[in-house]
Amino acid sequence: MKQNIKLFIVALLGGFISLTLYNTLISPEKEQVNQTETQAVNHFPVYTNNSKLVAAESAVDFTTAAEATVNAVVHVTNTSVGVQQDPLAQLFFGQGYGGREYKKVGTGSGVLISPDGYIITNNHVIDNATDLEIVLNNKERYKAELIGTDKATDIALLKIDAQDLHYITFGDSDATKIGEWALAVGNPYNLTSTVTAGIISAKGRDLGGNNRIESYIQTDAAVNPGNSGGALVNTRGELIGINTAISSQTGSFVGYSFAVPSNIAKRVVEDLMENGMVKRAVLGVSIDAEKDVNGVYVSDVSKDTGADKAGIEKGDVITKVNNVAIHKFADLVGQLTAKRPGEEVIVTVDRDGSEKTLKVKLSEINDLITEAFGIQFGTLSDAHKKKLEVNGGLLVKKINNNDLQKLGIRPGYVILSINNINVDALSDVDKVKSMVKSSEKINKLVVVNLNGTKETFSRGW
Template sequence: MKQNIKLFVVALLGGFISLTLYNRLITPERQQVNQTETVNHFPVYTNNSKLVAAENSVDFTTAAEATVNAVVHVTNTSVGVQQDPFSQLFFGQGYGREYKRVGTGSGVLISPDGYIITNNHVIDNATDLEIVLNNKKRYKAELIGTDKATDIALLKIDAEDLHYITFGDSDATKIGEWALAVGNPYNLTSTVTAGIISAKGRDLEGDGRIESYIQTDAAVNPGNSGGALVNTRGELIGINTAISSQTGSFVGYSFAVPSNIAKRVVEDLMENGTVKRAVLGISTELKEDVNGVYVSEVSENTGAKKAGLQSGDIITKLDNNTIHKFSDLVGQLTAKRPGDQVLVTVNRDGITKDFKVKLSEINDMITEAFGIQFGGLSDSYKKKMNINSGLMVKKINNRGLQKLGIRPGYVILSINNQKINSLSDVEKIKSLVENEEDINKLVVVNLNGDRETFSRGW
């Protein structure tokens, strides 16, 4: 009996000790875990020092200080004629009173001895050009050369030891990367705005110029044209050129000519006064399910043909730069010169192949006149249209002819009764017809293969 009482007391004591230890050691540990889980749920607003440090890590001051004194104010003075109907009645058509028109924009110093890059549309038709530096010094500018296709112009002032911006590699920029726009909007000198690169290889439909802009959401307004788009290191990655707006002022996006294109154009203008354009020597076709550029035809006696490119190839890279769409390819080629050798990567029936292609000169295959870019016809296209001669409209910037419905893919058979069989024929017609207003008759084949004739009075 006594033995049973002892066992009961020992069991009771053991249970009490176990319960005490559980309440003091195990339960607090569980409560601590629950508290930790609660603390780890951050609220929407926090004073977390690590997050604040990350937010403040981007510093624009270095880039701004390095570039603001290298961006200049460009004043363009041109002469206009105000028509006077009363005077025309006595003295004939074209008589009027001359007056001066003044336009402004921005420019970027790219050398210490005064070379300035700007937009062609900033200085177009100028009779007088004046440059104002950030320190208010004024200089007369000389026009070295222009290129309408890329909307780039090169100026020169007589000065030394100037602040200037070095060229960066626009191909190396990435979507989401910070960028600064430096310029003179609304005549407000030395204005810096910040944004990110929103897109690359952007094609502005109807722009009539290059098709490979850098898109950014840095605020750009009238007067910014010709100014600098720079990265956070202060390197020039673009020349601000256009905005997307219904009002004429900034509403969200702006566009810049990539620095690799601008640099190549400037070098050509310095060396030759003109810009030579390079082409692969292919025709392309838009295919919705293709990631790359589909080659529909390869022209004879071109670098592409000699290298071995074929119809049906899909170009996916050029010099290891990824090609997603046609504008990507245009941007890469615009930055090259005729005679340059490029590495073209294609997808041929699911197999990746590389070709070294020597670029041809565009003037060997395409010529421009009257706001039309003419190109040769392939045998397959002649057969499709049931014609033996003519030249294809590759691109058209002539608004009068656009209103007639003429667009890329049309074939022009004759101008003013002069038949067109080759690019040299266009050059001959250019020597006979001074400008597009002198075109009295045009014979074309439309996209349906039907022949149309347009006479003056259209």
């Protein structure tokens, strides 16, 4: 009996010791492993974001904008008449003999901006057309009437006889931001209803050459031949630009495209609807684009203009117009092109380090005597252009430049280009003035003389 009691006590003691050793040595290790596993599941380092959550929150839905615009962008087909010359016939019989007429067909895009059939497109899409046809997204076809064109901004307005059409409303192109998503909608390569997406890469872009609005919206949304005249819209489906040009050495899209801002296009369309022509507004100042300033440098102020009456002075630096920052000449042109003569704008200038805010009533450019390089310029009537067989140019009304007088240039001559820059409107003179300080820097002139003959003068006279 005593032996059994001893064995029981020994067994009990052994179990107690084993349990104690287990709790002390083994159980904490297991608990530590469990805690480590829990931390591995729940812990995020401070420099790491939950990328899935961020992606979900920032995802942009293009479907709403695409659905709102694709039925309002149309296919524009223009037919014009060309003449194929016969060099052999001209050799024997003279200029004008042996020509054979043929039809040329071009295509582009357009944007319906009203339910009753007003369509905005590019001037170069319909230029010289004898017949215009519009094809809607549902394949319905209409003959189009040309309401008006503006070569300077490359905008044209068409009209079709229809009702209850899908259309796009204008957005505020000034409110767009670099990096904002944009959709290009058009008909490249006759592929109807094509939508591409990209971001706004730059604003106030000056393409140089003969592009006169100098304030394009640049985007990397793919635009190709046939997209011209189509829509650039924001993610809400609002029209922020008319696709106009691409930057390419091949003629096809390679990275960037350019659109006329909607604020400019809207103002042009309103003028075409009301007046059949575009009235241009100016401050009444000359700009020196070569001055290295944070804004644009005023090199001269025309008398009795809005700028003169408001108190803008030579030497002022224009930094803002209507609280929109002005960094370069293109920014100023963009703001003025979107305004009408008679409108008032708030101009902020830096005068010797002191900021001044002035209210300027814009003048109409045709009300001004536009003079530069000792030449007083005037506009050409359509009849005069037809008589001279030219598409553009400015009339020499008065000339005070001795060097040019020695060349034989007289009042009545038509100047087609200065330094390879076409001058088709009085506003073009301001652009040339900003690039050429004086007549000494005129290197090339192309003119039409009083006999209707084209002449070219290069530096060396």
